[in-house]
Amino acid sequence: MAATVATVAYLGLEARAVEVQVQLTSGVPRFTVVGLPDNAVRESRERVRAALAAIGLALPPKVITINLSPADLPKEGSHYDLPIALGLLAAIGATDAETLSHYVAVGELCLDGRIAASPGVLLAAIHASGADKGLICPASQGSEASWAGELDVVAAPDLLALLAHLKGTALLPAPAEVEAEPLERGPDLAQVKGQEVAKRALEIAAAGGHNLLMSGPPGAGKSLLAACLPGILPPLQPAEALEVSMVASVAGDLGGGKIRRRRPFRSPHHSASMPALVGGGLRVRPGEISLAHLGVLFLDELPEFQRPVLDSLRQPLETGNVSVARANTHVTFPARVQLVAAMNPCRCGHLGDPALACSRAPRCAADYQARVSGPLLDRIDLHVEVNGVSAADLTLPPPAEGSIDVAQRVAAAREVQARRYNGHGPRTNAEADGELLDAVATPDDPGRKLLADAAAAMRLSARGYHRVMRVARTIADLAGAEQVGRIHVAEALSYRRQAPHN
Structure with missing residues (x-):
């Protein structure tokens, strides 16, 4: 008896495909998880065993082998509990393996069969959407998964409800749409x-x-x-x-x-x-x-x-x-x-x-x-x-001026930068570099002379020199100037530390 369930491993902001391969064979009963699992994944054996017992199912007296493929990719976290449990349920015929093949599953199991939240559901949902699959996840994270776009999200509160949904006897509702968090400005x-x-x-x-x-x-x-x-x-x-x-x-x-x-x-x-x-x-x-x-x-x-x-x-x-x-x-x-x-x-x-x-x-x-x-x-x-x-x-x-007034000027300057760098990569002046920085932030002749003299007098490094150019470009944007001038360079230099400490 065997079954396969899709899940993911998280590497930074990347969700990589992982197959949970379940095999039941004759022999002295044991439960083994292989494929570079960490302690949280190894402990899933006990959580899965208890969760299945809580819904009235016992593991068969067989050799149970769980392989997390690819085997050379480290597996960390408790979100493997749910796909391991679903793989076991499919292997013993308690749910349909063909239905599970259309989903990616993530979630931690509680001892009483509830499905608890686990980190990374949004990444798993984006991965599932890209693979043209649905996502099975905890009920508390269904709204989070729905931000990934058009995909079938099955947000289950517990194993019993999930099994009933997969069999078609009691369908789970679609996750509620949640608005983005409200904007709060904080101190003024x-x-x-x-x-x-x-x-x-x-x-x-x-x-x-x-x-x-x-x-x-x-x-x-x-x-x-x-x-x-x-x-x-x-x-x-x-x-x-x-x-x-x-x-x-x-x-x-x-x-x-x-x-x-x-x-x-x-x-x-x-x-x-x-x-x-x-x-x-x-x-x-x-x-x-x-x-x-x-x-x-x-x-x-x-x-x-x-x-x-x-x-x-x-x-x-x-x-x-x-x-x-x-x-x-x-x-x-x-x-x-x-x-x-x-x-x-x-x-x-x-x-x-x-x-x-x-x-x-x-x-x-x-x-x-x-x-x-x-x-x-x-x-x-x-x-x-x-x-x-x-x-x-x-x-x-x-003061007569508060955060709202300053925010309007900042937004206008950011809009100028968005148009300037559209298609070039940077989002703000602070990210501009190389030839692009020279093209947009080189001062006029008086400004260039002031910058050269100041760089020698202040012993600016090459990095410091370019950072002054970036700040001057921002000051010019706030002033609505097309080209960086001497006055913008002078103000930028006034904010530069003259003697860095070693």
């Missing part, structure tokens, strides 16, 4: 008193997708400014929303089946490990930089992060993806993020204030800032000093 820039330079830098960062570092004393409003950034960013485009939702699905964070519309904002604690930040671990999962894909990764208290952890961000910030290499697999996650960081100028935070600064100033500032490597600082486009806010500043009336 109108809450920020003063800090006009920092707010201008935040607008430029939002308009061009640039990285930003804010340095200033405690309580100056750095974290509040960073939290305001998602409120001035444009909503995700449909294709972008699908990308972000796929990452969330793999991580198991796509709650309620609602596709993402708002750009992610991730703010990990400075004690985060390297796998937590860039991805990896025993079971390879996306890290914070991937969960912030097409959104904002905010690192508060930047020098308090471990230096190797920070330096692991250098390659993803350049390439827009993270590659996690293992002995038997290679997984890639997207990581096109805006890095926004905040730091105090020194450990006590009051450098430059004789009344509050510690006795080790200014040496303590050099030691503290040296915790962040020069190559990482060179990848940050905008460096802003955020001054402390006095009690008098707090009594001032709120």
Whole structure:
């Protein structure tokens, strides 16, 4: 007796086809799962055995062999429970194997026969749609699967209901259509008193997708400014929303089946490990930089992060993806993020204030800032000093301009960039490179001379030089200028850090 059920293995944002091959032969009863299963897959034997017993079925006293093909592809996760159970049911004749051949199945089994949610259903649904098959998944994730397009989704609450549906005796309802999550702007820039330079830098960062570092004393409003950034960013485009939702699905964070519309904002604690930040671990999962894909990764208290952890961000910030290499697999996650960081100028935070600064100033500032490597600082486009806010500043009336006004200018600049780069690959100025960057961001003659003189005086690296060009192009877009001029280059240079630390 044998049967085959289709399922998937997740490698990054790719769902690869896996066949669950079930064979029952005579011999001393045993239950074996082969094909590079991890512990969660091996433990499926007990979950499947208990779930079948809960619906009144017992495994036959035979040698049960489950092969997960291809055998050289690592299998991780509990979503293999349901296809293994369905394969056994088909092998003993409890359901029709021909009917199952038209579906891809994913889901975790509870001991009482319920089908529990498992990460990655959206990816499995996209794979099933591409293979012209339907999808069998947990009832709680039917709405999530329906975002993959036109495919037959069987969202079952438990094994009994699923068997009744497959036999045609009691059909399950189609998954309910769920709207995309509502847009929420969060903190408003109108809450920020003063800090006009920092707010201008935040607008430029939002308009061009640039990285930003804010340095200033405690309580100056750095974290509040960073939290305001998602409120001035444009909503995700449909294709972008699908990308972000796929990452969330793999991580198991796509709650309620609602596709993402708002750009992610991730703010990990400075004690985060390297796998937590860039991805990896025993079971390879996306890290914070991937969960912030097409959104904002905010690192508060930047020098308090471990230096190797920070330096692991250098390659993803350049390439827009993270590659996690293992002995038997290679997984890639997207990581096109805006890095926004905040730091105090020194450990006590009051450098430059004789009344509050510690006795080790200014040496303590050099030691503290040296915790962040020069190559990482060179990848940050905008460096802003955020001054402390006095009690008098707090009594001032709120600014006349809030997040909605700034968001309109940012949206207009993003629209200009969308037209400019249509068909070329980049989405924002921060992603432009090579000949394309030279074609769209080369300044006029006065601007080119200023940039050349400043590059020599400030000892800009080639990367720093091109990042100034990108920022200047964004400033020109906000001003509605066709060509980058001297004034745009001058403002871009004012945000450049002159002396990177080693």
